[in-house]
Amino acid sequence: MAGMRIASCRAEFAVPDDVAYFNTASLGPLLHVVRDAGEEALRRRAAPWTISADDWFTDIETLRALVGRLVGDDADGVAFVPATSYGFAVAALNLPVPSGSRIMVLAGEYPSGVYTWRRHAAQFGAEVLTVGREPGQSWTDAVLAGLDERVAIVSVPQVYWTDGAWVDLG
Amino acid sequence: MAGMRIASCRAEFAVPDDVAYFNTASLGPLLHVVRDAGEEALRRRAAPWTISADDWFTDIETLRALVGRLVGDDADGVAFVPATSYGFAVAALNLPVPSGSRIMVLAGEYPSGVYTWRRHAAQFGAEVLTVGREPGQSWTDAVLAGLDERVAIVSVPQVYWTDGAWVDLG
Numbered sequence A, B: 001m002a003g004m005r006i007a008s009c010r011a012e013f014a015v016p017d018d019v020a021y022f023n024t025a026s027l028g029p030l031l032h033v034v035r036d037a038g039e040e041a042l043r044r045r046a047a048p049w050t051i052s053a054d055d056w057f058t059d060i061e062t063l064r065a066l067v068g069r070l071v072g073d074d075a076d077g078v079a080f081v082p083a084t085s086y087g088f089a090v091a092a093l094n095l096p097v098p099s100g101s102r103i104m105v106l107a108g109e110y111p112s113g114v115y116t117w118r119r120h121a122a123q124f125g126a127e128v129l130t131v132g133r134e135p136g137q138s139w140t141d142a143v144l145a146g147l148d149e150r151v152a153i154v155s156v157p158q159v160y161w162t163d164g165a166w167v168d169l170g
Helices: A002-010 A032-045 A058-070 A084-093 A115-124 A139-146 B002-010 B032-045 B058-070 B084-093 B115-124 B139-146
Strands: A102-106 A127-131 A151-154 B102-106 B127-131 B151-154
Touching: A032 B032, A084 A115, A102 A115, A102 A139, A115 A127, A127 A139, B084 B115, B102 B115, B102 B139, B115 B127, B127 B139
Parallel strands: A102 A127, A102 A151, B102 B127, B102 B151
Antiparallel strands: none
């Protein structure tokens, strides 16, 4: 079944038949519809006399609602930022933590997901707890093993960036 | 002369002959070469297996050097940020001001160029000095009239955003 679904998905992506691309945890391939949307955005941007004030907001609100549906939330739970580091900075500014508490990150995490918390920990007298994986242990189990009442923030991805390993957030 | 130069520039922009576009202080028209670069970037992004680690840095360094040359500086004096507000925030974090000092902005400035300084002023016990233009007065003269020893930061654009009026920074 899974094989069938992958085969039917392949045609949706702008990946030629003679290319097998695996590095999706770093940089994903483009869907044809995403490529088309990019070209349409360029075409529109090249004719600024056709862009009205509403156009700055309409598409992004549609996208927020669609992403919300994808993650089981509503549009108000979704914000777009131009880089992960900016998103972390905004989150940190809104998450003061008690002195002596811990902020959990995964070992080898991408720097955007670590630097903000190092600074945040220093600012509040907290510490960064870096969770590693024992041989054979899943990231999910490693995270659960590190959780206790001292952990104030858990900052983990759904998919680990170097190998695509899954972290069960559910 | 100026008319001749404008005529010869027109062909460089992706603006049809039957369109006269003036709202450039808000959203500029695209040069053909910029549109082409956008299409090339999309084409490259659609083939992530051809993107190497160097590709994340090479183009931006070339661009920093070119922009530096344009503004009479070198690449080290140029940084790209995804939004004006982020640029202001980074600048503010690096510009502590004395209590009682002033931060100068222009009346009716775009919000990105004001909100950061309001907060900055509140943080340091400084104040925002909003400079308006008297009838017939240039922005440059209005700025010079507001300058005194209390002004710690002058935050003004080279071109006023609503009407394209020039501010002489030289």
